[in-house]
Amino acid sequence: xxxxxxxxxxxxxxxxxxxxxxxxxxxxxxxxxxxxxxxxxxxxxxxxxxxxxxxxxxxxxxxxxxxxxxxxxxxxxxxxxxxxxxxxxxxxxxxxxxxxxxxxxxxxxxxxxxxxxxxxxxxxxxxxxx
Amino acid sequence: xxxxxxxxxxxxxxxxxxxxxxxxxxxxxxxxxxxxxxxxxxxxxxxxxxxxxxxxxxxxxxxxxxxxxxxxxxxxxxxxxxxxxxxxxxxxxxxxxxxxxxxxxxxxxxxxxxxxxx
Numbered sequence: 001x002x003x004x005x006x007x008x009x010x011x012x013x014x015x016x017x018x019x020x021x022x023x024x025x026x027x028x029x030x031x032x033x034x035x036x037x038x039x040x041x042x043x044x045x046x047x048x049x050x051x052x053x054x055x056x057x058x059x060x061x062x063x064x065x066x067x068x069x070x071x072x073x074x075x076x077x078x079x080x081x082x083x084x085x086x087x088x089x090x091x092x093x094x095x096x097x098x099x100x101x102x103x104x105x106x107x108x109x110x111x112x113x114x115x116x117x118x119x120x121x122x123x124x125x126x127x128x129x130x
Numbered sequence: 131x132x133x134x135x136x137x138x139x140x141x142x143x144x145x146x147x148x149x150x151x152x153x154x155x156x157x158x159x160x161x162x163x164x165x166x167x168x169x170x171x172x173x174x175x176x177x178x179x180x181x182x183x184x185x186x187x188x189x190x191x192x193x194x195x196x197x198x199x200x201x202x203x204x205x206x207x208x209x210x211x212x213x214x215x216x217x218x219x220x221x222x223x224x225x226x227x228x229x230x231x232x233x234x235x236x237x238x239x240x241x242x243x244x245x246x247x248x
Contacts, residue, residue, distance in 0.1 A: 012175035012213060013172070013220075016217040017220045020214075020217035020220070021221065021224075024221060071224050073224075074146075077142075079139060079175075080138055080188075081189070082138070082185055083189060085190075086188045086190045091138070091184055091188075095142050095184075096142050099139070099142035099146070100143075100146060103146055103149070104149060111157065111162065114162045118160065119162065121224060122150075122153070122163070123164075123166070123224065124149075124165070125168075125220075126144075126150075126166055127140070127168060127170075128168045128169065128234060128238070128239040129131065129132065129133045129140060129143075
């Protein structure tokens with residue numbers, strides 16, 4: 001049985017993807033900033049863990065708690081509508097912290113384990129809107 | 131297809147496209163794969179509500195009319211991406227053995243990816 005770790009599972013694509021893999025018989029580690037099992041079925045194959053992809057300590061703790069995984073799904077992201085000129089650089093940096101640096105940090109965190117097991121898959125969610 | 135008023139968001143996501151392409155090559159010798167799932171426009175997700183407080187004041191008076199027309203156009207969209215489309219695409223990406231690296235998700239994204247191949 002394969003194990004997938006998915007970020008950003010509190011809602012949207014992340015939660016739906018977690019439910020889908022569970023239904024397909026995978027072991028699922030569903031991560032989110034504030035962990036809750038609301039909306040998830042009772043399952044011995046499901047583990048819900050706290051993970052904030054912008055915090056190095058949080059990444060380290062979650063991966064330790066998760067144990068070995070086969071697939072990382074980098075889903076966690078934040079949206080932003082707004083005129084470029086009106087967007088403060090602090091906000092620009094916040095968006096990058098999660099959508100960009102968070103994905104890079106998660107990849108960095110799982111690569112050593114994947115190299116050791118000589119297998120592994122990183123799936124990054126992007127967009128077609130460009 | 132580019133969308134207006136999401137320049138910063140788009141920048142954050144485009145960066146991951148390039149990152150993934152390079153990383154895929156770098157990790158191949160170690161038996162590790164890197165793939166992309168590319169959703170289209172997803173009006174049913176919390177794209178906006180998750181960042182509501184962050185978006186206060188980002189549509190200034192100068193952009194109000196234009197933004198109104200953009201939002202009106204969004205409501206006319208026939209093909210868009212639903213949560214299940216993305217879940218299915220991620221599962222395909224996780225189980226596919228063909229070496230495919232990009233997996234469009236959602237009717238609009240799939241239509242776009244087909245159009246790009248023509």
